[in-house]
Structures are given as structure tokens and as C-alpha cells.
Amino acid sequence: MKAENISDASSRAYQFLRERIVAAGLKPGSRISEHDIAAELGMSRTPVHDAVLRLATEQLIEVRPRAGTFVTRIAPAALEEALLVRGALELMVVEKAAERAGIDALAGLRAVLARQSDAAREGDVAAFRQLGDEFHAALAAAAGMPGVWSLVRQPKTHLDRYRMLVSPAPGRMTAALLEHGDILRAVETRHPGRAAQAMRTHLRHLVPGLNVALALKPEYVTAR
Template sequence: MNTPTPPQSVTENSLSAARRVYLALRQRIVGMDMLPGTRVVERDIAEEFGTSRTPVHEAVQRLADEGLIEVIPRSGTFVARIPLDALEEANLVRHALELAIIEKAATRATPEDAVRLHAILQEQAVAIAASDFHAFHRTDEQFHAALASMSGCPGVWPIIQQAKTQMDRYRQLTLPLAGRMAGVLEEHRAVVAAIEARDPARAAGAMREHLDHVMPVLEITRKLRPDFFISHLDD
């Protein structure tokens, strides 16, 4: 006779719902589907996800701890603006780790790894043709994660992802700029060519050039949407 599965406790159900809401809201915020300054109404979110207010509140608090949501007393809860100071810090962390990864990848990559990278580049070309910014960003993440994997240090990629959370929001704003996605694709191709040549120094140079192009367009983006950003100088 089959033993019935014991029902989940209220606490387990709450944790599961809180994680589901957290992951969905986080994706929307980082993907800029929920723009900086958007009011976050817990009641509406609970209705959307078919859950109580408790797991929604837990998810919102977790996102607030990550700097993605801002709770303003007597005003409300909003999607946080992008902190300019954090972008510079994230860029430094990403540079250090990605340059270390790429040198290892250039010495360890196999022909199969090169095929995998070219497949990702093709997906990026398709995303550009379709003007699909989300698809392009997704394949960009796949490209850099693949480099970490073939370097033999896959655990470094989650660290980079966590460090560049705010930068990812900013990068979503840059993708619609004329020529931006095409430029990124060409930079990726230069990285892949260096890896195929098994040239660590060349690969590091190509990656450095790629990463150095992230911040210069910040001022352009900030001028287009100044309401999306905040600096400690504004405090």
C-alpha cells in the first residue's frame, strides 16, 4: 500500500511561495520590466500570484536587502533607482574575475567548447535581427557563464552575477542604443577567436576591451533617463 505524502506545513508553503514571488519580481526588476520608481503594491502582487500577503512581504524585504526595492516610510514601496556608485564597484569586481577566467579558458578550451561558443554567438545574431533585447541579454549571460565553465571555475560565475546585479539593470537600458548589440557581438567574436587560437594574452586583451565599453555609455543613458539613477551626491 502506498504511503500518502504528508502535507506541507504552513511554513514550508510560505517559504515556497515567498521564493516564487522573489524570483519573479527579481527577474522583472533586473530585466527592467519593472522600472525604477515603480510603486510596489503587495496586495496586488499577492492577488497576481494567488498567495497571501506574508510571502509577498518576505520577498519584498529580501529584494530591499539587495537594494532592488526601496521602502520609504509614509510614502510607500518602490523599485529602487540604480545606484551609480555601485556600478563602478561592480565593474571593478567583474573586470578582475572575468579577466582571470578568460586566461584559463584560453588554455583549457576544447574544440567542443568553441562550437558551443559559436552557437551562442549565432543566437545573439538572431536576437539582434529580431531586436529582442531580453533574448540578447540572456545569451550574453550564457556566453560569459560558458567561459567560466570551460575555465574550470564555474563557481566564479554566480559570484560575478551577484556583484553585477545593478549593472545588469543599467545594461538593459543600453541595449536599444543604435549599434550597441552589434558592437557587443563583435567583441564576443574577438574573444572567441583568441580562445580558438589558444592565446591567453590576446583573449584577456579582447575581454578587457569588451568590458571597458560598458561604462562609457553610462553618461548617455543617464542623460536619457536621469530619473532611473541615484548617486550619494543626491542624498
């Protein structure tokens, strides 16, 4: 196999494993067999091993010498850190969006929100969450800062993992839609302060309290 092909295979293995971990197809604490993954993807173990090492640097996989390779459990400290980073960046983004959003950007935000409303009505949690991400990415684009969403995505990985393990609280999708609507109205009416306040409210409700996390899914969460 040529070096270029190994690189492509490593990227494919990385995306495959990362998506399964974030989507909770591979649960926190579960063992990973490089041999089985390689067989499933139709490749040698080398690119799978490279992918595992890469994911270990992102704290999604833990390699324990003489014990095995495991999906990391979710640390409440990582959730707190992700909320802090996301909050700081998204407050800046939404204020700039309120100052800069053009007609096309506003139309795009409305379209995403309409599709998210459809997903909520249909009870499609996966689509609802994906469209929520699209809404936030569209805000960054409206602010003229599309690259900021890429900075948000890495720390929010831990939030995404947790949210996939815990079903939305009753009424949460409806509430999130209302919060997105408040954000959009503040952006449309050019009120950066109101937009930032609406975003703060929304981010506070993204996940339940971290102590609740320990009670709901103790087998998936670390003690600290």
C-alpha cells in the same frame, strides 16, 4: 499554510519581483504594493513581504517607514562597483579558458555565438542580451570555473537593470558580436593575454559612460 509552502511561496514571489525589476517591468522609483502583488500571485502577503525584505538586502527595493515600498533607483556608484567586480573575475576566467578550453567547450561557445548572431540579425534585443550572458557563462564553464559566473551575476544585476532601461546604441549589437568573436578566437588559439585584452575592450563597451546615464534617464538614476 504549512511552513514549507510559505517558503516555496516566498521563493516564487522573490523570483517574480526580481525578474520584473531587472527587466524594467517595475521601473526605478515606482511604488510596490504587497497587497497587489499577493493578489496577482494568488498568495497571502506574508511570503510577498519576505520576498520584499530579501530584495531590500540586494538593494533592489527600498522600504521607507510611513512612506511605502519602492523600487530603488540605480546608483552610478553601484554600476562602477559592478564593472570593477565583473572585470576582475572575467579577466581571470577568460585567461583560464584560453589555457583549458576543450573541444566540446569551444563548440558550445561557437554555437552560442551563432545564435546571438541570429538574434542580432532579427533585432531581438532581449534574446541578444540573454545569449550574451550565456556566452560569458560558457566561458566560465570552459575555464573549469562555472561557479565564478554565479559570483558575477549578483553585482551585474545593477548593470542589467540599467541596460534594460537604455536601448543599445546604434550598431552596438554588431560591435558586441565582433568583440565576442575576438574573445573566442583568442581562446581557440590559446592566447591568454590576447583573450584578456579582448575581454577588457568588451567590458569597457558594456554600458555608456555613467554621466551619459544621468542625462538619458535622470528619473531612474540617483545623483551619486
